[in-house]
Amino acid sequence: MDFETIRELTDLDRILELLGEYRSLGPLPGIFLPMLEAFIPFLPLVLFVMANAAAFGLWLGFLYSWIGTCAGALLVFFIVRKLGQKKLFGFISRHKKIKSLMYWVESHGFGPLFLLLCFPFTPSAAINIVAALSKVSIGQFTLAVLCGKLVMIFMVSYIGYDVRALVQQPVRTAIVLIVIFILWYVGKRIEQKLTVQGVTKEKGN
Template identity: 65%
Template sequence: MDLEFIKEWFTLENIMDLINEYRSFGPLPGILLPMLEAFMPFLPLFLFVMANASAFGLWLGFLFSWIGACTGALLVFLLFRKYGQRRILRFLQKHSKVRSGMNWVERHGFGPLFLLMCFPFTPSALVNMVAGLSKISIQQYMLAVLAGKLVMIFTISFVGYDIRSLLTQPARTAIVIVVIFILWYAGKRIEQRMNMSAENEHNG
């Protein structure tokens, strides 16, 4: 089973079937799927959140997705915070882009991290890893994660809780597409600015 097959399998329909199949476990599938995305960033968090909102309703779907995504982010952060100095992971800190990212996170703190977490297309696994290796406090980091992912996941949940209306109401579909594009574009711009800032620090 290769990576491409796994990516192709994760469609909204298949994810909803999976959640419904394990409905007897209560909220567990809805929490575990977003949590797994923190460790395997190729998994589609966007689809997990939409499927949860459709399967459990807007508020419960949002809550389960938020708990799962924040728990996953915290676990990745803590793993790299605890084992980042060990020999097996020490090579990461020697990488110039990782080093620059760590310095950037330490200097800018809560604000930019919060903005990054607001956007569904941000490479959050990389952000969690770099933050774990940096000297940012766990309180500052978790505040950014909890607040940023709250904004991002509620936005996606609102889109996903009534998916059928996207098919029957073209105007709403158009609005959703525009919002997704704006989020994607804004996230990319912030990511580019981060990369430019990191490169300037490295060259300077």
């Protein structure tokens, strides 16, 4: 994937054009783009979800985004867990901050994973890797992904299913921006709290 392709995938209008060009493939493009973000985390998942909602409608767009996002997260989880003892991932898992997060995830399982995955601006790629390197069960992680992404994808789909209204209705745009800021702020606070508590528990041992 070259730089020009990546640049195109950060522009909402171009994403909508691509979905239109490949509409003959049915839901596959709408599923593939959110799934790709799990492997290339700097791609804009929020834009992919909004584009799906605008291109396929609220419910189908939400469904395709949810399937793709969950599939990508689970694939990353299984790949990292399979290769977790290899040199690269062994180095990552020994990092102090990563170790504290791993300990916290192992201790609390479903709850913190679900909360973090509910918010669109938490680093889901890092969460997938940390969960895979920890001893959290496959069942706990799968349930957290399915439920957390369900909440997050629906919120973003609802915002994005009528993109033009964001331009034509300033009040709605302001509400959307406020909601996005709140989601970002709450997500960052939860992430910071989990990190601090993880470090505290590790020192206590």
